[in-house]
Amino acid sequence: MYVTFLGTSGAIPSAERNTSAILVRRSGERFLFDCGEGTQRQMMRYQTGFDVSHVFLTHLHGDHILGLPGLCQTWDFNDRESPLAVHTPPGTKPAIESLLGVAGTDPAYPVSVHEARPGSVVVRGEEYEIRAFRTNHRTQSVGYALIEDERKGRFDRETAEALGVPVGPKFGELHSGNSVELEDGTVVHPEQVVGPPRPGRRLVYTGDTRPTDVTVSEARDADLLIHDATFADDNAARAQQTHHATAREAADVASRAGAKRLALVHVSTRYGGAVDRLEHEAREAFDGETFVPDDGQEIEVPFPDE
Known part of the structure; x- marks a missing residue:
């Protein structure tokens, strides 16, 4: 399983960081989590491939969805035939359908929009599922957990x-x-x-949110937690006001969950190139691997026993 961070900035893009988008590649399938403006260009720039089967939207703020109409139009221009499923929080399906129709044309490939109810399995694939969970932002919002099935034990x-x-x-x-x-x-x-069954991998992406007990539960023993870390400690009050999290708060969630690695995303432009401050504050609260990914950075998520 590989994760490419296509956009790691907060609401405003910068010269170094685009708005929110994360691509996950697993066993030949590609999933896109959020789709901020310019996501398709990031996919081209970092050569992730375009054959995405599912798009998972955490909420309907522009920095998470405005790249979707252009990406869908590009797929149409490229003669895409395979179906696309878009998953979006409860009550937001009409808005996303309107957004997809903003160009005034219907794509030639099938597009379906599904509301992701918190606590439900939104995609059941071969040996994995993707589940939605409730988050705490200023609007209707969800996070997503990709959870693999247990694997067979080792053959002796x-x-x-x-x-x-x-x-x-x-x-x-x-x-x-x-x-x-x-x-x-x-x-x-x-x-x-044959030895005992071996655990699969667990990847959790929160989108924009305050720290919550639900996230702790969903990220239990996660191999990778990707969490909102918009602010440093100096703007903790601002984080609470805007329903975001600080790097330290994200790290506390990771620590309580027993996650192995923590990626801090949705970084405010006020920190510019000084993201080491966010990493330092997070590492004071979490002993696992912590990092602020650069746009274009790809990491592998290994199996727990590897």
Whole structure:
């Protein structure tokens, strides 16, 4: 699983940072979380590929959605045929449908808009699900958690051979959870040669929000938490007033959740190139890896046991 940070600025873009957009690539699928103005150019610039199947919007402020009409139009110009699903907070479907029609034409490919109800699974894919959860911003808003299924335990080939299992199809049968009978009548069971199930990965993206207990719950043991960190401590009152979070507050959420890594995004332009201040304040509250990603930065999210 790879994450490319296409836009990490707050409400106003800067020369270094575009407005909010994050692309996640998992096993050949691409998901786009938020789509601020200029997102399609960021995708071109950082060569992420354009075959996105789902777009997940956290809320309807312009710095999170205004790139969507242009991106959809570009897909149309490029003769896209595959369907696109757009997920948006409850009560906002009509507004997004109007936004998609702002150019006055309907794309030739199917586009569907779905309201993401907090607490529900909005996408169920092969060995993963993407779930919406409630956040606390100035408008109707949700975050998203990409949660992979448990994986099979490791197959102990050495033990299997010691038990007399011949190399070949019976290995696969055992790894799939089926017992096998050997030529001498001995039955070998999966639990003799297959270890315990291994956890999949968990990635959580909050969008704009105050720190919440719900986020802590959704980010429990997350491999990567991407959290609003608009302000430093010097603007804590402003963060509360505007329903954003400080870097320290984001770090407290990560610490309470037991997350492994924390990416601080939606950075106010007032900090310019001084994002080390945000990182420093966050690291005082969270022992895990903490960073403010640059636009275009791509990171890998490994499996927990790797």
